Amino acid sequence: MGVSETPDVVLDGQYKKLYEEYGAFTVDNYDKENSGTRRKAGVKKWLGWCQNEDINPFEVTESEIHQYIRSVNNLADTSVSSLFSSVSMFYLWIIPEDYPIEENPTSDIDLKDHYNLKPQTAEYVKVLRREGRENVKALPKDRITKIFDHMGNPPIRNSLLARLAWQTALRTDEISRIKIDNIDFGKREIRIRSSKLNPEDHPDLYIRRVYYNSNLDELMKDWINKRRAALSPHASDSPYLFLTHQSKQMRPSHISRLIKDAAHDAGIQEPICTDGNGNTRWLVTGHRIRHSRISYLANETPMTLPAIRKMAGHAKISTTQDYITTDWEQVRKDYLRSTS
Known part of the structure; x- marks a missing residue:
């Protein structure tokens, strides 16, 4: 089952508001309609999970991101990586906006390392580069x-x-x-x-x-x-x-x-x-x-x-x-x- 084929999720309150605002963003910022649709579907699934688990998306922790990944880990590697990429890109969008969150909770998660997945999609690689993971270094x-x-x-x-x-x-x-x-x-x-x-x-x-x-x-x-x-x-x-x-x-x-x-x-x-x-x-x-x-x-x-x-x-x-x-x-x- 593809990401866009998942059962419809009914969002309420802040979850619905966030989804609608992100949807407007995808219209203006994705050249290909199917890319924007896929990202919206991934974000809707994420916000639906947050709503069902009573998790504030502005206060989500890395641990809860892992819980979400485990909840969809029965899907194909490409689907899991696409969903994860959607969540990561959602927070890349939301952090500069006027919302009470300063850290991307996905930034230190590596699907290959933690879940033995091999998400070689260009989009996933792009997200990792945006997060600066190639520059990780220790300080004295x-x-x-x-x-x-x-x-x-x-x-x-x-x-x-x-x-x-x-x-x-x-x-x-x-x-x-x-x-x-x-x-x-x-x-x-x-x-x-x-x-x-x-x-x-x-x-x-x-x-x-x-x-x-x-x-x-x-x-x-x-x-x-x-x-x-x-x-x-x-x-x-x-x-x-x-x-x-x-x-x-x-x-x-x-x-x-x-x-x-x-x-x-x-x-x-x-x-x-x-x-x-x-x-x-x-x-x-x-x-x-x-x-x-x-x-x-x-x-x-x-x-x-x-x-x-x-x-x-x-x-x-x-x-x-x-x-x-x-x-x-x-x-x-x-x-x-x-x-x-």
């Missing part, structure tokens, strides 16, 4: 850590957030879902549900453990015991470590914005590319911190690749191996240091 520790003192207010919460992002290599979506009850303060261990992996396929990694260092003990204690309740009226009935004055849980987009702004203030931010709508993609992001931490652990510490893979939540060890440096001078120094 001394550059990343410069943002710690520029995280803005409230300083205790935001400093803890940035330092945990670096030490744990968690995704912003996962940071937003840290629950206080899932922190073992004695072991300095945090249990977190993966935003990417399927529990049936990866039962050992779906709930994984990440760790932080003793230098966060006082900051963690200060935030949880004093500042958290003073900041938010929701503190007593929110299970989440990070919350705001207005909400029981910080949104991933809020975390991403804090990190980007801190990088600007620290003087280390720079543009790396623009997407298809001319929007700037920035070098220092929450996901860049994750990449940088994994690279640091793989290349500058004695931590083994299997251990890094488990902490990073990679489905395959080959993903972790991609972080190993090809700097032969570093290889030579490591060899001389480890042998006599």
